[in-house]
Every structure is written in structure tokens, then in C-alpha cells.
Amino acid sequence: MLFKLISLDIDGTLTNSRKRISPKTRDKLIRFQKNGGIVVLASGRPAEGILPHADTLHLREFGGYILAYNGGLTIECKTGKVLFRNSFPLSIIPDICSVIKDYPVGINTYKDGTILVGNQINTYTEWEARINGMPLQFTTDFAAAVNFDIVKCLLHGDPAVISELETIFSARFGDQIGVFKSEPYFLELVPKEIDKAASLDKLLHAIGIQTDECIAFGDGFNDISMIRYAGLGIAMSNAAEPVKKAADYITASNDDDGIARMLT
Numbered sequence: 001m002l003f004k005l006i007s008l009d010i011d012g013t014l015t016n017s018r019k020r021i022s023p024k025t026r027d028k029l030i031r032f033q034k035n036g037g038i039v040v041l042a043s044g045r046p047a048e049g050i051l052p053h054a055d056t057l058h059l060r061e062f063g064g065y066i067l068a069y070n071g072g073l074t075i076e077c078k079t080g081k082v083l084f085r086n087s088f089p090l091s092i093i094p095d096i097c098s099v100i101k102d103y104p105v106g107i108n109t110y111k112d113g114t115i116l117v118g119n120q121i122n123t124y125t126e127w128e129a130r131i132n133g134m135p136l137q138f139t140t141d142f143a144a145a146v147n148f149d150i151v152k153c154l155l156h157g158d159p160a161v162i163s164e165l166e167t168i169f170s171a172r173f174g175d176q177i178g179v180f181k182s183e184p185y186f187l188e189l190v191p192k193e194i195d196k197a198a199s200l201d202k203l204l205h206a207i208g209i210q211t212d213e214c215i216a217f218g219d220g221f222n223d224i225s226m227i228r229y230a231g232l233g234i235a236m237s238n239a240a241e242p243v244k245k246a247a248d249y250i251t252a253s254n255d256d257d258g259i260a261r262m263l264t
Contacts, residue, residue, distance in 0.1 A: 004213040006032060007067075007200055007226060008259065010043040010053060011131060011183075012219035013236055016255045019131060021056050028263040033062035040203065042067040042196045044154075044182045044222055046110040047075060049132030070182070070190055070222055071199025072151035084202055086191040088150045092176055094143040096153065096189070099172070103165065105157035107142055109150045110134070118142025124156035124185045152190045159184035182222040197225035217251075217259055219243060234262060 006029070008014045015021055029039055039057055041050050047068040054066055059077040066075040074084040088109075097118065100107060106125040108117045114137045115129055121138055129136050139145040155165060166187055169179045178190040196218075204214060212231035216223070219239035224246045227233030235247035236258045244250055252258035 002213070003037070003215050003232065005038040005040060005204070005209050005215070006263075007040040007042050007196075007214060007216040007230065009196075009218040009220060009223045009226075010041060010045060010050065012238060012254050013217050013223070014041070014053065014254070014259065021053060022257055022260070024257045025260045026056060028260040029057050030062075032263060033058065033064070038062075038207070038209070039064040040067060040200065041065075042071065042200060042216075042223075042226060044070045044152075044186070044188055045132055046134070047073060048110070048113055048134055052133070065203060067196060067199050067203070069151040070188055070194060071196045072190055072194050074199055074203055083206065084199065086151060086194050088152055088189070088191055089176060090146060090150070092173060093146055093153070096169075096173070097143045099168065100155065100165070103157065103161055105155050105161055105165065107153055107155050108136075109146055109153050111137075111148065111150075116142070116145060118145070122157060124158075128154065128156060128186070152188060155187040155189065156185055162187050180222060182220050188222060195225045196222060197229035200226055200229060215262075217262075219254065234258075 043050055050066050050068055054077055063078045072086045076083055100119055106117050106120050106122055108115050115134050117136050117138050162185055177192055178194055180188050182188050214230045215232045216226045216230035217234045218227050219236040224243055227246050233247045234249050234251050235244045236254050237250055238253040251262050
């Protein structure tokens with residue numbers, strides 16, 4: 001089978017522990033595109049946090065795509081056109097804020113190149129700002145401040161607290177939104193039925209590529225659906241165990257050019 005498209009998670013997959021794409025991985029992915037392949041960056045990050053990596057891989061030149069917010073926003077890199085967008089239900093944000101007010105977690109969304117944060121700023125909030133290269137803007141009334149269209153919210157806190165909130169949110173809001181961890185310390189809140197696999201499926205249908213012509217690489221919990229969906233699903237050796245179990249193959253870690261090793 002000749003694979004026509006590679007879909008890549010970013011953190012822990014495409015980038016190494018220093019949050020950089022290694023020269024070897026970059027060169028292999030550019031060569032794949034020069035040979036007619038398509039590269040898709042699929043991440044929980046906002047578009048602003050993905051675009052620098054898209055530029056490193058020359059996705060504008062070769063016609064790649066971005067699936068931001070775990071697939072809630074799909075962008076064609078060559079034109080900057082938004083192909084698909086899903087909106088988060090603003091009506092439940094006051095209830096979300098009511099639930100978390102007594103928990104040591106932060107909540108954020110994204111506005112005009114900034115990360116809008118409520119409840120608290122903690123170590124994990126600061127990590128979200130650093131990996132995306134975006135400044136934080138704190139508000140004392142998150143529910144009132146979010147009066148504009150958004151694609152997702154993110155909770156950040158200690159893993160034990162995030163696990164507890166995942167159970168609470170799934171039971172209370174699971175019929176209205178998607179609730180899942182992307183990292184032990186990040187809880188993703190997204191529009192219902194949005195994940196990387198669903199958004200990748202919609203993109204493949206739009207551009208005329210079959211599922212079995214697609215490879216997906218990932219390491220996080222939010223990559224499991226995409227890894228299962230693709231014709232060849234590959235987990236990094238640094239991936240969580242549930243991700244490895246979902247994969248067809250396990251490659252080397254993100255610090256050992258795991259992607260490049262799979263591309264000949």
C-alpha cells in the first residue's frame with residue numbers, strides 16, 4: 001500500500017522533549033511531501049500554537065492541513081481557508097465554572113492570540129502558554145468574559161484532580177460536550193462528537209483519500225481514536241500504554257526520531 005497522507009500529533013510525537021522538530025524528522029517529512037504526500041498536523045493546540053511547526057515543515061508550500069483543538073478547527077495551510085469549524089456551547093460555561101470553583105484547577109480558552117484563563121493560574125497553565133508561545137490573560141469572571149464563539153475549553157491541574165474532574169464532567173456534561181484527557185494534567189472540553197479521528201475522516205472525504213492510505217502517529221490519550229482510525233496507526237515508544245495497545249506498530253520515541261525511522 002502506498003500511503004498518501006501522514007497525520008501527526010505534535011507534543012510528544014512530532015516534537016522532541018525540547019519542543020523542537022529534529023532535522024532528520026523535518027527532512028523526511030519534507031521529502032514525503034516533495035514526493036506528493038500530504039502532511040496533517042492534528043493537535044489539541046490552538047492554530048496559533050501549530051502554525052510555527054507547519055511553517056517548519058513547509059505545509060503552506062506543499063498543501064498540508066492543520067486540525068487544531070483536537071479537530072474542532074480544520075485549516076488548509078496553502079490558502080489559510082477554514083474548511084471546518086465546530087463551536088463549543090457557551091450556555092454550559094457558567095455551570096462548568098460553578099463545578100470547578102472549589103478545585104485547584106485553571107480553565108482557559110483562546111482569544112485574539114492570547115490564552116484567556118479563569119479560576120486560577122498554576123504550573124500547568126503556564127506550561128500551556130509556553131508550548132503555544134501565547135501570553136496569558138487572567139479574568140476573575142471566566143463565564144462572563146467568554147461571550148464570543150470558541151472551539152474548546154481546557155482544564156489544567158494536578159493529574160489526580162484532573163482524573164476526578166474527568167469523571168464528574170463525563171457524568172454531568174457528557175451528553176452535551178466531549179470530555180477527555182490529552183495529558184494527565186489537561187482535561188479537554190470540546191464540542192460533542194469531536195475528536196481527531198472524526199475530523200480526519202471528514203478531511204479525507206473532502207480531499208479524496210481513503211482511510212487505508214493514511215498513517216497516523218501519536219502518543220497521547222487524545223490520539224487513540226486517530227491511531228485506530230488510520231490505515232496504519234503508530235504509537236511512539238514514549239506513549240501511554242493505552243495508546244500503544246491501540247496501535248498497529250510502536251516506533252522509537254520522540255527523542256529518537258521515531259517518525260523518521262518509519263519513513264523510508
